[in-house]
Amino acid sequence: MVTILGGWQSDFSRNWAREGLDFAGAFAEVVGEGLAAVDLEPGDIQCGHVGNFVGELFAGQGLLGGFFGLAHPDFDGMPTARHEAACASGSVAILAASAEIEAGRYDTACVVGLEMMRNVSGAQAARNLGSAAWTGHEFQDATYLWPRAFSDLGEEYDRRYGLKYDHLMEIARINFANGKRNPNAQTRGWAFGPDSFTADDTANPVVEGMIRKNDCGQVTDGAAVVFLASDAWAADYAARRGKPSDSLARIQGWGHRSAPISYERKIRASQDQPYVFPQVRRTVEDARARAGVTAVDQIDAVETHDCFTTTEYMAIEHLGLTAPGEAWKAIEDGSIAMGGRLPVNPSGGLIGGGHPVGATGVRMALDAAKQVTGKAGDYQVEGARTVQTLNIGGSTTTTVSLLIGR
Numbered sequence: 001m002v003t004i005l006g007g008w009q010s011d012f013s014r015n016w017a018r019e020g021l022d023f024a025g026a027f028a029e030v031v032g033e034g035l036a037a038v039d040l041e042p043g044d045i046q047c048g049h050v051g052n053f054v055g056e057l058f059a060g061q062g063l064l065g066g067f068f069g070l071a072h073p074d075f076d077g078m079p080t081a082r083h084e085a086a087c088a089s090g091s092v093a094i095l096a097a098s099a100e101i102e103a104g105r106y107d108t109a110c111v112v113g114l115e116m117m118r119n120v121s122g123a124q125a126a127r128n129l130g131s132a133a134w135t136g137h138e139f140q141d142a143t144y145l146w147p148r149a150f151s152d153l154g155e156e157y158d159r160r161y162g163l164k165y166d167h168l169m170e171i172a173r174i175n176f177a178n179g180k181r182n183p184n185a186q187t188r189g190w191a192f193g194p195d196s197f198t199a200d201d202t203a204n205p206v207v208e209g210m211i212r213k214n215d216c217g218q219v220t221d222g223a224a225v226v227f228l229a230s231d232a233w234a235a236d237y238a239a240r241r242g243k244p245s246d247s248l249a250r251i252q253g254w255g256h257r258s259a260p261i262s263y264e265r266k267i268r269a270s271q272d273q274p275y276v277f278p279q280v281r282r283t284v285e286d287a288r289a290r291a292g293v294t295a296v297d298q299i300d301a302v303e304t305h306d307c308f309t310t311t312e313y314m315a316i317e318h319l320g321l322t323a324p325g326e327a328w329k330a331i332e333d334g335s336i337a338m339g340g341r342l343p344v345n346p347s348g349g350l351i352g353g354g355h356p357v358g359a360t361g362v363r364m365a366l367d368a369a370k371q372v373t374g375k376a377g378d379y380q381v382e383g384a385r386t387v388q389t390l391n392i393g394g395s396t397t398t399t400v401s402l403l404i405g406r
Helices: 023-038 055-059 064-071 089-102 122-132 145-160 165-179 231-240 263-269 278-291 309-318 327-332 349-353 357-372
Strands: 002-009 048-051 080-083 108-115 206-208 222-230 249-258 301-304 386-393 398-405
Touching: 002 023, 002 089, 002 231, 002 357, 023 064, 023 108, 023 222, 048 064, 048 089, 048 357, 055 122, 064 080, 080 089, 089 108, 089 222, 089 249, 089 357, 089 386, 089 398, 108 357, 122 145, 145 206, 145 263, 145 309, 165 309, 165 327, 165 349, 222 231, 222 357, 249 278, 249 357, 278 309, 278 386, 278 398, 301 309, 301 357, 309 327, 309 386, 357 386, 357 398
Parallel strands: 048 080, 048 108, 301 386
Antiparallel strands: 002 222, 002 249, 108 222, 249 398, 386 398
16 A cells, blocks of 8 residues: 655635746645645655646646756656646556555655646637547537536436436535635635526526536646655654554555547447446446445545536446436435535535646545545544545546545
């Protein structure tokens, strides 16, 4: 196993361009604040990994591993790498760092996820993010590609099983409410009216198809960092600070699967299968099998991908809260709400918390670690011991899941 020593997250409500903060400055900030939060020195870190999707398009910047050497002179010479898997980039960076630790190459790793997205127009942001789809082949008639893709997912659910928009809006309502408890959530100060969670064209205007404004995850500037260590190094770290090593979070299991980049091909392939996205279900099961988790009731909370409400609707059943086609039951009976059978996105998720694409997988892991160590503050799930993450890139082209516990 690999231990999570801790980490840090930026305030996702910030606009870096308005602050005059560039990509390198944001990178240096998250690493510096993270080191301080976890009581580490730069010299303690043996390798660095970065999760980022489209730094070249939003910020004109690639080769992000080179920012470590700018952040502190002690990082000069340290091996680094950048990882791209669309919205799952941060989780893939964690997997790569974990593999290096498990292989015995290094005892410690710094994993940074970041994305700068609010420095361009909404239309340009949509075009940049659309590069994770099958460019030139799918959704070419859409103004906003990803809302269209996940509207199509909602329509597919409606065709197969039936779908009520009220259930999607309850997902949104819960995630926005959870975000109000999170001091780093982008939407924590947002106000909503009586019609905000309805199909009202003024209070909740259409973006594409069935996807309306409050169905959407946020365009966000943000960064998150976690520090990983081998169990032996972590035990020494804890002993030097006078605390037991079992007070730290650990990555107990992982799943990682990929599917064809074509949305239409994925949907066509699953027509006669119980799950709309079989590789998502297999990723969830792989993570649980590696962690020795045999039932969903052994999990205390979930941080899942909710780039749109339809994404979370899909995730609810692929996580096993309900049978395929019955996600609405877990919404109606309160299972996914705080205090429910399996709280989903206590942080607010991507809808309430924010979605800086390359940072999301790292932020999920950090929030899971906070939950299992009792450090999640006002959005703490009481008694949480095991939390599962589910991070999706593209139209489930890349899916990563982690089981994080004590």
